[in-house]
Amino acid sequence: xxxxxxxxxxxxxxxxxxxxxxxxxxxxxxxxxxxxxxxxxxxxxxxxxxxxxxxxxxxxxxxxxxxxxxxxxxxxxxxxxxxxxxxxxxxxxxxxxxxx
Amino acid sequence: xxxxxxxxxxxxxxxxxxxxxxxxxxxxxxxxxxxxxxxxxxxxxxxxxxxxxxxxxxxxxxxxxxxxxxxxxxxxxxxxxxxxxxxxxxxxxxxxxxxxxxxxxxxxxxxxxxxxxxxxxxxxxxxxxxxxxxxxxxxxxxxxxxxxxxxxxxxxxxxxxxxxxxxxxxxxxxxxxxxxxxxxxxxxxxxxxxxxxxxxxxxxxxxxxxxxxxxxxxxxxxxxxxxxxxxxxxxxxxxxxxxxxxxx
Numbered sequence: 354x355x356x357x358x359x360x361x362x363x364x365x366x367x368x369x370x371x372x373x374x375x376x377x378x379x380x381x382x383x384x385x386x387x388x389x390x391x392x393x394x395x396x397x398x399x400x401x402x403x404x405x406x407x408x409x410x411x412x413x414x415x416x417x418x419x420x421x422x423x424x425x426x427x428x429x430x431x432x433x434x435x436x437x438x439x440x441x442x443x444x445x446x447x448x449x450x451x452x453x
Numbered sequence: 454x455x456x457x458x459x460x461x462x463x464x465x466x467x468x469x470x471x472x473x474x475x476x477x478x479x480x481x482x483x484x485x486x487x488x489x490x491x492x493x494x495x496x497x498x499x500x501x502x503x504x505x506x507x508x509x510x511x512x513x514x515x516x517x518x519x520x521x522x523x524x525x526x527x528x529x530x531x532x533x534x535x536x537x538x539x540x541x542x543x544x545x546x547x548x549x550x551x552x553x554x555x556x557x558x559x560x561x562x563x564x565x566x567x568x569x570x571x572x573x574x575x576x577x578x579x580x581x582x583x584x585x586x587x588x589x590x591x592x593x594x595x596x597x598x599x600x601x602x603x604x605x606x607x608x609x610x611x612x613x614x615x616x617x618x619x620x621x622x623x624x625x626x627x628x629x630x631x632x633x634x635x636x637x638x639x640x641x642x643x644x645x646x647x648x649x650x651x652x653x654x655x656x657x658x659x660x661x662x663x664x665x666x667x668x669x670x671x672x673x674x675x676x677x678x679x680x681x682x683x684x685x686x687x688x689x690x691x692x693x694x695x696x697x698x699x700x701x
Contacts, residue, residue, distance in 0.1 A: 356476070358549050359542075368539040375531045375687075379524065382692035392696050396688035404681045411542045411677045413670075418480060421487055428491040432498045439502055443509075 357416035367410045374403045467665040479667045486671040490678050497682055500634050504689060507626050513617030516694025518627035521586070521613060523577060527691040530573045531683065537566035538680040544652075545673045548666035553656065556669075560653045563676065567646045574639055581628070584611050588628040597625050616697060631690055638686060641679045648672050 378399045386392055409415040414425060465475050472478040508515045540562040547556035581587055585598040601621060602612040613624060652672055655661065661669055 356479070356549070359546065361543065361546055364539060364542045364546065368535065371535045371538075371684075372532060375528065375535065378688050378692060379528050382524075382688070382695040385696045393693055396692055397685075400685050400688050403684045407538065407677050407681050407684070411538055411680075412674050417483065420484055424484065424487040424491055428494045431491075432494060435495075435498050435502060436505070439506070443506060 357413070359410065359413060359416065363410055367406050370406055371403055374399050465664050467660075475664050479670070482667045482671050483674070486674045490674065493678060497634075497637070500630070500637065501685070501689075504630050504634065507623075507630060508693075511619070511623040511626065512694070513615075513697075514619035514623030515627050516697040517614060517616045517619040518624040518631070519690060519692075519694040520616075521584070521610070522631075522691045523580065523610075524691050524695070526573055526577050527687055530570050531687045533566050533570050533573070534680050534683050537563050537570070538677050540566065541673045541676045545666070545670050548656075548661050548669045549663055551663045553659070556661075557653065557656050560649055560656055564646055564649045564653065567642055567649065571639060571642055571646075574635065584613075586613075586628055588625045588632060591632070597628065599624070634686055634690070638679065638682055641682070645672075645676050645679055648675065 378396055381395045381399070382392065384392075386395060388394075408425065414421060468475055468478060472481065540559045544556050544559035544563060547553070547559060582592065582595070584600070585595065587595060588597045590596055599613040599621065600611065602609060602614045606612070606614075608614065613621070615621070615624070649672065652661075652669055655668075
């Protein structure tokens with residue numbers, strides 16, 4: 354078997370990191386960040402880091418074949434298309450002076 | 454392991470005839486699961502898109518509605534789910550190295566934690582029911598009809614405190630999205646608990662071994678995926694807008 358077996362201590366470290374991330378995101382929610390959409394940016398950054406840790410270590414993607422990497426990347430790519438094209442519509446409504 | 458000797462080896466009993474060997478079978482399973490998870494990302498992605506759109510349109514209403522959710526229960530549930538992901542990872546590890554007793558224990562723990570999450574979620578849903586915050590006519594004869602706090606009234610967690618230019622109608626929009634997203638997530642949890650019970654049954658029967666652990670692994674992928682959805686739902690639904698309380 355050429356499969357990579359992730360040692361338990363890696364799982365423990367990731368688990369603790371996820372708990373710390375949860376605590377940080379709760380603390381940050383009560384703080385007013387002095388830049389636009391600051392709270393949303395901080396909360397989503399923490400959530401994205403947590404999700405990345407889960408994907409790479411709990412879901413073994415870091416040790417998986419390149420085909421798995423391509424599939425994961427394609428999911429994110431299509432998600433980006435969904436958001437980008439939808440918001441290119443909603444955010445630009447009114448730029449031409451028509452009401453939305 | 455060389456891939457070309459399958460015909461001369463005696464195969465594992467779980468090896469299907471259309472695969473060369475166990476490793477190829479396992480990799481095919483993993484890839485299949487990831488393709489399914491891609492469709493799941495698209496499915497939840499649509500709801501995250503709806504959330505983002507309406508939140509950018511009605512930020513005050515979303516903040517007011519979000520502040521009504523119980524942050525402690527939400528945070529505890531996040532911890533419960535992360536712990537369940539850890540026990541799931543442990544179950545996969547123990548199957549890979551053939552530690553069956555711990556594997557069975559870890560699967561049981563995952564099921565118990567999953568049910569704990571659903572229990573806490575049910576408590577939260579009941580709170581919303583009590584405060585008439587179930588949107589539309591989802592519960593017949595129990596329409597969306599929250600008690601709105603008057604301006605300057607001290608904080609009461611059973612009343613809706615409107616911030617900024619929030620309107621009750623737009624708060625209802627938040628609750629449509631809240632119940633759609635957490636409801637779909639809870640449905641995935643229920644299915645996940647079902648899958649884990651299936652795995653537990655066959656683990657006790659001794660079906661999985663280090664050579665054949667693919668079912669535990671791909672079920673683990675599903676479980677972790679459901680955890681990831683919650684990692685995003687928790688800040689988006691419970692936390693954003695919390696800091697706007699004093700601005701209203």
